[in-house]
Each structure stands twice: as structure tokens, then as C-alpha cells.
Amino acid sequence: MKHRQQLRRVVTASPYRAGAVSAAVLAVGLTTGILLTQGNGSTPPANASTIAVAEKMGGQAGAEVAPSLVTPSPATPSPSASTSAPVPAAPSSAPPTAAKAVATPTKAVKKAPPASKVLDYDYEAQINGWYCGPAATRIALTARDRQPSQDDVAAALGTTFNGTNSADDVTRGLNSLAKTNFYTSTFIQGSPSPAQMDQLQADVVHAVSSGYAVVANIAGSATDTDGGWHSYDGGHYLTVVGYRDSGRTVQIADPAFVNGVSSYWMTTIDLANWMATRGYSA
DSSP, X not given: OHHHHHHHHHHTSOHHHHHHHHHHHHHHHHHHTOOOOOOSSOOOOOOHHHHHXXXXXXXXXXXXXXXXXXXXXXXXXXXXTSOXXXXXXXXXXXXXXXXXXXXXXXXXXXXXOOSOEEOOOOOOOOSSTTOHHHHHHHHHHHTTTOOOOHHHHHHHHTOBTTBOOOHHHHHHXXXXXXXXXXXXXXXXXSSOOHHHHHHHHHHHHHHHXXXXXXXXXXXXXXXXXXXXXXXXXXXXEEEEEEEEGGGTEEEEEOTTOGGGOOEEEEEHHHHHHHTTTOEEEO
């Protein structure tokens, strides 16, 4: 082979060259752990190890071989051969979406009225025989912190010597003087039906529990819960200022002040019958 020829040429050259080659071979042998023995001017044994060393150190033909150590370069791992670790995903810069609270609409619960209630009012008896309407209306207004005179109320109701015409006049006067639109008129054309009695009870509870007194236009006679007899054949106005037993019984402020009686209790049924052919403002 070509390298063997080069080795032979180096060995058989001048003694100086042979000495240099021997030194180089000896250095390589010390490095590789193989000891190469040279005889007196003879060619070193051509074994596989010697040939391998000569091939590694061989260059151009006749070149000097310096006694140096050959250090193999460390292998550089191939990028394609390396195992790439999984790269975690970058955290999102957007804030986490908060769960939307679904507002459940709450239905307002209507508060039940109390089982009984009596309004604060200022009693004043009627100042003449035809002012029962103005006096009863004035009592109702005092429950709303209004203190008009009976004459002022009479002017608002259109009261004459013949009295106050109907519940509609009282309703108009109450709303005007109390600065409200709370009051409406209810009429009982004949004997009250059970439905009209129930309506009266509900109207009294609603009005009084809301802070409004009721003005009733009655005619005839009726008995209160204590057995007292009350008779107004020509018609009369009085004021309902309270109730108890959930409206089954009502308290009446009577402006007539007959026999020194200004207030008494009466069943709602008896009051409804007392108002037959008349009406009330509530």
C-alpha cells in the first residue's frame, strides 16, 4: 500500500531521518500504550498497530513527523439527534374570565297589614246641625296632620244649610285639602251584598293601615258593640279611625257628640247596613 511505501522510505533514509522517525514512533507508542522496538538499523516490525500509527501520522511523501500527541476532538452532538424537552406554553396575558353572576330578580313581598290599628286624630264635634259632613271630614284630615277649620272644610265640600250632598263631595274635599289622590268613592245602592261587606272591610283595613281615615255617609239606626243606640234618620256623616280583628270591627269617631259620646266600636257588617243607599270615601 501507499502508506507502507512511505514508511519504508522514511525508515531506510538517512540516519538522521531514521532517528527522528524512531522518536516519533516511540512517542506515539507511549501515547497509545504500544511499544515499538527498533533493531540496529533494521526495519521495525510491520504489525497492524504500527501500520495504523504510521497511517495516522503520515502526510505527504518524505514529510517530517513531529513527536506530538493527537487529541481527538470531542464529538459535537447533532441538533437533530438531541431530544428536545417539551416547552411549556407561555401564560396568557389576558386575565381569567370571571364567571358572570346571574342576577335573579326578587319579587317584592307585600307586607300584610296589622290585625288591628287605630289612627291618631284630633276630635272636634260639629259646630252646628248641618256641619256633620265638614266635621267628619276634618277629623279624617287631622290623621294626616291637617288642621283646617270646619268652615274651610265646608267651603271645600260645598256644604249648605241642607248639609253635604254626597260621598263624592267628601272625596273631592279630602283629596284637595290633604294634597293627595288616595281617596275614591264607593256607593251601596241598596242593601249591601256579602261582596260589598267584604269590600268595605278590605277598604277600611287598606286605608287605616296606610294612615288614612274613612268618612262614611249613613242614614237610619244602628247599634254599637257595647249596645249603644245611634239613630240619624235624616242622614249623617261620621269617621272610621281604626279597626280590629282584621277589619271585622271598626272604631267610629262621631262628630254629633250625642249624650257626650264621641267614639264607639261597631261591626263592619252593621256599618255596611247603616250605609245602605249611601256611600263612603276611602
